[in-house]
Amino acid sequence: xxxxxxxxxxxxxxxxxxxxxxxxxxxxxxxxxxxxxxxxxxxxxxxxxxxxxxxxxxxxxxxxxxxxxxxxxxxxxxxxxxxxxxxxxxxxxxxxxxxxxxxxxxxxxxxxxxxxxxxxxxxxxxxxxxxxxxxxxxxxxxxxxxxxxxxxxxxxxxxxxxxxxxxxxxxxxxxxxxxxxxxxxxxxxxxxxxxxxxxxxxxxxxxxxxxxxxxxxxxxxxxxxxxxxxxxxxxxxxxxxxxxxxxxxxxxxxxxx
Amino acid sequence: xxxxxxxxxxxxxxxxxxxxxxxxxxxxxxxxxxxxxxxxxxxxxxxxxxxxxxxxxxxxxxxxxxxxxxxxxxxxxxxxxxxxxxxxxxxxxxxxxxxxxxxxxxxxxxxxxxxxxxxxxxxxxxxxxxxxxxxxxxxxxxxxxxxxxxxxxxxxxxxxxxxxxxxxxxxxxxxxxxxxxxxxxxxxxxxxxxxxxxxxxxxxxxxxxxxxxxxxxxxxxxxxxxxxxxxxxxxxxxxxxxxxxxxxxxxxxxxxxxxxxxxxxxxxxxxxxxxxxxxxxxxxxxxxxxxxxxxxxxxxxxxxxxxxxxxxxxxxxxxxxxxxxxxxxxxxxxxxxxxxxxxxxxxxxxxxxxxxxxxxxxxxxxxxxxxxxxxxxxxxxxxxxxxxxxxxxxxxxxxxxxxxxxxxxxxxxxxxxxxxxxxxxxxxxxxxxxxxxxxxxxxxxxxxxxxxxxxxxxxxxxxxxxxxxxxxxxxxxxxxxxxxxxxxxxxxxxxxxxxxxxxxxxxxxxx
Numbered sequence: 001x002x003x004x005x006x007x008x009x010x011x012x013x014x015x016x017x018x019x020x021x022x023x024x025x026x027x028x029x030x031x032x033x034x035x036x037x038x039x040x041x042x043x044x045x046x047x048x049x050x051x052x053x054x055x056x057x058x059x060x061x062x063x064x065x066x067x068x069x070x071x072x073x074x075x076x077x078x079x080x081x082x083x084x085x086x087x088x089x090x091x092x093x094x095x096x097x098x099x100x101x102x103x104x105x106x107x108x109x110x111x112x113x114x115x116x117x118x119x120x121x122x123x124x125x126x127x128x129x130x131x132x133x134x135x136x137x138x139x140x141x142x143x144x145x146x147x148x149x150x151x152x153x154x155x156x157x158x159x160x161x162x163x164x165x166x167x168x169x170x171x172x173x174x175x176x177x178x179x180x181x182x183x184x185x186x187x188x189x190x191x192x193x194x195x196x197x198x199x200x201x202x203x204x205x206x207x208x209x210x211x212x213x214x215x216x217x218x219x220x221x222x223x224x225x226x227x228x229x230x231x232x233x234x235x236x237x238x239x240x241x242x243x244x245x246x247x248x249x250x251x252x253x254x255x256x257x
Numbered sequence: 258x259x260x261x262x263x264x265x266x267x268x269x270x271x272x273x274x275x276x277x278x279x280x281x282x283x284x285x286x287x288x289x290x291x292x293x294x295x296x297x298x299x300x301x302x303x304x305x306x307x308x309x310x311x312x313x314x315x316x317x318x319x320x321x322x323x324x325x326x327x328x329x330x331x332x333x334x335x336x337x338x339x340x341x342x343x344x345x346x347x348x349x350x351x352x353x354x355x356x357x358x359x360x361x362x363x364x365x366x367x368x369x370x371x372x373x374x375x376x377x378x379x380x381x382x383x384x385x386x387x388x389x390x391x392x393x394x395x396x397x398x399x400x401x402x403x404x405x406x407x408x409x410x411x412x413x414x415x416x417x418x419x420x421x422x423x424x425x426x427x428x429x430x431x432x433x434x435x436x437x438x439x440x441x442x443x444x445x446x447x448x449x450x451x452x453x454x455x456x457x458x459x460x461x462x463x464x465x466x467x468x469x470x471x472x473x474x475x476x477x478x479x480x481x482x483x484x485x486x487x488x489x490x491x492x493x494x495x496x497x498x499x500x501x502x503x504x505x506x507x508x509x510x511x512x513x514x515x516x517x518x519x520x521x522x523x524x525x526x527x528x529x530x531x532x533x534x535x536x537x538x539x540x541x542x543x544x545x546x547x548x549x550x551x552x553x554x555x556x557x558x559x560x561x562x563x564x565x566x567x568x569x570x571x572x573x574x575x576x577x578x579x580x581x582x583x584x585x586x587x588x589x590x591x592x593x594x595x596x597x598x599x600x601x602x603x604x605x606x607x608x609x610x611x612x613x614x615x616x617x618x619x620x621x622x623x624x625x626x627x628x629x630x631x632x633x634x635x636x637x638x639x640x641x642x643x644x645x646x647x648x649x650x651x652x653x654x655x656x657x658x659x660x661x662x663x664x665x666x667x668x669x670x671x672x673x674x675x676x677x678x679x680x681x682x683x684x685x686x687x688x689x690x691x692x693x694x695x696x697x698x699x700x701x702x703x704x705x706x707x708x709x710x711x712x713x714x715x716x717x718x719x720x721x722x723x724x725x726x727x728x729x730x731x732x733x734x735x736x737x738x739x740x741x742x743x744x745x746x747x748x749x750x751x752x753x754x755x756x757x758x759x760x761x762x763x764x765x766x767x768x
Contacts, residue, residue, distance in 0.1 A: 114644070195745060
């Protein structure tokens with residue numbers, strides 16, 4: 001029995017080798033985001049390439065979802081290999097599909113090179129989803145980002161398939177209300193702003209604290225959450241120790257997390 | 258040889274006519290006579306020379322169309338232009354024949370048979386019946402082609418080598434040599450029914466009794482007399498027009514025509530070794546109105562499938578209800594397409610560059626070129642104006658090769674180039690700043706904020722002030738003091754007030 005299992009693993013490994021980097025054979029291709037706690041918490045050491053990732057944002061209190069997407073996209077645009085060492089051969093471009101409030105200089109401050117950025121402006125939600133499907137499907141794009149309010153599982157299935165064809169990151173930013181509904185995305189994260197630790201002097205504005213919660217990773221049952229700190233001026237991101245002060249805990253309870 | 262060029266020209270534009278009897282009518286001295294027939298019409302019994310009434314009597318469902326020599330000629334030229342990729346010398350030999358001089362061309366196309374089959378396939382793909390033959394002289398080739406079966410997947414194409422002319426042509430009738438019908442009739446009456454017999458007649462007598470043409474044609478066929486071809490020069494930029502028999506308004510019929518146009522243009526571009534950079538599609542409406550659609554391409558392309566998909570996307574915005582009476586597709590700018598670029602199949606294209614241009618063109622076709630752009634940072638202090646969007650499509654000159662990131666920087670996860678803006682900016686900037694009220698603490702730092710009519714919210718901490726003054730030279734002066742504020746729940750906003758504290762706005766959020 002043991003021998004059979006290793007044989008199966010061997011076969012799987014051979015198949016994924018033969019696949020060459022795209023499509024079902026390369027399901028284990030991951031792209032590091034550069035955010036340490038996130039990469040550590042994700043199997044494969046990064047977000048799955050060729051798959052749809054959903055990042056939920058709080059529609060009443062902005063905090064972190066788009067910045068996280070920007071940081072993951074910046075990493076994908078610079079990556080030349082997957083986390084397992086095989087070549088990542090997509091083009092070096094990031095497609096940001098925007099319904100006109102996206103501010104590129106902020107992305108530049110976060111380290112996303114404007115030379116690599118395409119800003120696409122669809123005129124209605126239907127066109128926005130079509131555009132996202134097109135860019136996710138293209139091998140020229142390393143990461144596609146779209147912000148919407150809500151969508152259906154059928155649409156997420158299509159987007160997941162498109163991402164499989166394209167091989168890059170497909171990042172869908174959705175309002176947190178949709179987190180309760182099923183989706184075909186491979187990874188679902190939620191980002192929420194958190195107050196700076198009360199101990200910090202009031203005159204100082206430290207890097208913004210964002211709590212990332214992993215809601216779903218396809219194929220595992222884990223869920224996890226951790227804090228990161230984003231410096232919006234330099235694009236630096238680091239993990240932060242879980243706050244021991246009471247104001248933070250109070251917020252968590254209040255938000256029902 | 259395209260034996261049914263006039264009827265095929267009509268039938269190819271409308272799939273419904275494919276198996277119907279179609280005739281071309283010409284009006285001579287008041288009588289309408291049949292000038293050309295389609296296969297179905299011929300099977301039904303219609304013949305050239307009959308009056309229309311006779312033809313109708315034999316086949317009541319016959320559809321007739323008026324003769325249109327100019328359109329026929331335009332088609333011949335288009336077909337000749339399409340065939341130009343097989344040979345540098347293409348000649349419109351007569352109304353139903355196109356001759357290609359294949360000397361030396363076999364190597365470039367993978368052998369003689371591959372070449373001929375490809376050429377014949379190009380004609381049939383365009384919708385025409387083709388009969389092909391290869392011989393050492395044009396006259397011989399034409400004669401043979403007349404008696405060859407129509408080209409199909411398993412048709413054998415006769416190929417005659419030098420010296421084999423008399424053997425191949427022998428059994429054919431003298432009429433196949435394009436001598437006038439009267440002479441042919443006289444020869445027939447004398448019992449000369451094959452070219453072999455013709456060849457055995459004494460030459461001087463032949464010339465004396467039947468005129469010099471017969472001899473000349475025979476000599477040409479047997480390659481004893483050289484024959485010059487008048488080469489056809491394709492006009493530089495291909496344009497194709499298709500006019501269906503009646504105005505159409507159904508999307509599937511329009512797409513049918515667009516597909517044919519795209520494929521034809523693609524082949525002609527290939528003949529010219531060029532790719533299109535811009536296309537113009539002219540839609541003619543019944544009643545004379547004309548609409549034009551312009552399509553710009555970010556890199557020269559010629560794949561028919563791809564041109565068709567661009568046209569299809571553009572046509573979604575066209576109102577078909579008024580009817581379309583003709584469509585012209587014209588290449589308005591073309592560039593040399595590098596040798597070795599994949600030619601006809603979009604799916605097999607290698608390389609991120611091809612993919613990128615294809616993607617951008619597809620997006621621009623549906624969303625409009627102005628909505629697909631790249632970002633340029635501008636040296637400007639006013640936040641709304643410090644960047645501009647440049648349409649991505651024209652003249653893309655992006656270096657797609659992986660930038661060499663210095664190893665130390667890459668290891669540290671730093672951007673390879675210096676950050677473009679050393680100040681924190683919100684990823685979401687409102688279209689116009691939203692008015693708010695700010696209350697300040699004694700030290701001038703904002704302490705509370707409220708959107709108009711709502712509750713005051715506490716500001717936990719703030720960074721600033723950042724004063725931005727600019728634009729006075731343009732009349733859109735900005736004099737603002739910006740703060741990044743963090744509320745108690747951690748949300749951060751970018752707010753500003755004017756220096757006199759008279760008005761305050763929130764300009765964006767860090768999301």
